[in-house]
Amino acid sequence: GAVVSQHPSRVICKSGTSVKIECRSLDFQATTMFWYRQFPKQSLMLMATSNEGSKATYEQGVEKDKFLINHASLTLSTLTVTSAHPEDSSFYICSAATSGGQETQYFGPGTRLLVL
Amino acid sequence: SQQGEEDPQALSIQEGENATMNCSYKTSINNLQWYRQNSGRGLVHLILIRSNEREKHSGRLRVTLDTSKKSSSLLITASRAADTASYFCATKAGGTSYGKLTFGQGTILTVHP
Numbered sequence: 437g438a439v440v441s442q443h444p445s446r447v448i449c450k451s452g453t454s455v456k457i458e459c460r461s462l463d464f465q466a467t468t469m470f471w472y473r474q475f476p477k478q479s480l481m482l483m484a485t486s487n488e489g490s491k492a493t494y495e496q497g498v499e500k501d502k503f504l505i506n507h508a509s510l511t512l513s514t515l516t517v518t519s520a521h522p523e524d525s526s527f528y529i530c531s532a533a534t535s536g537g538q539e540t541q542y543f544g545p546g547t548r549l550l551v552l
Numbered sequence: 553s554q555q556g557e558e559d560p561q562a563l564s565i566q567e568g569e570n571a572t573m574n575c576s577y578k579t580s581i582n583n584l585q586w587y588r589q590n591s592g593r594g595l596v597h598l599i600l601i602r603s604n605e606r607e608k609h610s611g612r613l614r615v616t617l618d619t620s621k622k623s624s625s626l627l628i629t630a631s632r633a634a635d636t637a638s639y640f641c642a643t644k645a646g647g648t649s650y651g652k653l654t655f656g657q658g659t660i661l662t663v664h665p
Binding site for chain 1: 592596640653657
């Protein structure tokens with residue numbers, strides 16, 4: 437149980453295009469989903485927290501107009517990187533949790549984004 | 553320094569040896585969690601220890617928490633080559649209404665067969 441999937445697993449895009457990453461909780465309802473970013477050999481940095489049906493809460497320094505988050509249902513959250521640039525290349529990981537994330541978060545396998 | 557600092561940054565041991573990783577944090581916490589990440593993959597939850605707990609076991613894993621020193625340790629006993637991965641501690645701050653986790657920098661563990 438508690439499986440989280442992400443799609444796509446890898447994406448290569450041209451600079452200036454937008455990329456959408458999906459995060460799905462497969463066997464449970466996630467009231468809260470989190471989006472993280474991880475650069476090579478570094479730790480995870482929380483980008484934003486999304487609750488189903490409400491606007492995402494972004495961490496300081498994360499541009500909400502560049503990283504659009506939609507949590508339309510209890511099993512799906514999407515992250516859209518708009519007008520991507522090479523510096524947006526990174527590993528994006530989502531996690532999902534029940535009960536507002538008070539306990540364990542279940543992480544997706546990550547999406548590797550390369551912007552050329 | 554950041555919440556959730558870990559040491560060592562890298563640890564190289566032989567199969568069968570024990571591996572100990574440490575994590576320090578700065579603010580009060582609700583719980584502390586340890587995760588494992590294989591190269592280029594997502595995170596796997598290993599163990600959660602609450603602020604009122606001092607020690608927890610799960611298989612070959614032993615986690616301790618010392619809230620007075622704001623530190624935690626993860627011990628992997630009888631290590632195997634398959635334990636090779638990065639290990640992260642993550643803290644959930646006390647008093648928050650949602651589950652924001654702050655991750656440490658991680659320890660890269662290499663277990664040689």
